Amino acid sequence: MKKIIIPTDFTVESLQLIEYAILNFPDTKLDIILVHGFKLPDTRWGLTHFSALREVNKLNTDAFAKAKNMFVREHSDVIVRLRFELFTGSNSFAFRNFAEQLGVKDAIVPKGKFLHVDNSKCFDPTRFVKSNIDNVIEIPFELTEEYQKTKFSLSGLLNL
Template identity: 75%
Template structure:
């Protein structure tokens, strides 16, 4: 089984990286770990009540969850497991500690700036993945219409 780390922003478009893994590792069972960067709360109360699962559930959209479930069902012969993890560190040393129990040697990341993070506590873990994972494959991805509109505020205001 091959364990692969893939960054996500909880959009359906980011699941293209999972499809790439399935197509490029045929006849290999995959354990795919989607990684999302999240800054821990600053206050003691926030730290005491922090739950990674609760944050993942808040961040995950209905369309993302449906697309992820469809992907797992359609490719059950290739996907052994598809999970989501929050990386809550600030540097490469923290990322190495995050990766150690996961035992990951491979990663698939988007080429260029593809992932989009709206929440102030969220960040793109791609730079940590590139720096700390042995085998990283960069993939050019296509943006969906919803993702493209988010870039242009005038066109979204005019509903173009």
């Protein structure tokens, strides 16, 4: 089984990177970790009451959850596990430790600007993934500005 880290912004279109993981590692069972950057609170109160699970649940929209669940069911023969992790560090050293704890050596990332983060507490971890994971596959996937600003529904993604 191969562990793969994939950055996500909790949009339905970011799930397309999972499809590339399946295509790039044929006949391999996959343990996929979707990673999102999150800035820890800067107060003692905020830190003591911080919950990564609660933050992931806040970021996880209904459209994203439905698309993710459908994707996992459709590829259940390949995807053994799909989970979320928040990277709360701020430098490459912290990300190396994060990746080492997860036991990840492979990654799928977008080559161009793909992930958008509107929340001031969140950030795109792609640059840390690119510089700290041994085997990074960059997918040449660029979005137009108009496409990036558009919010997608599950039916729009699936052309229903």
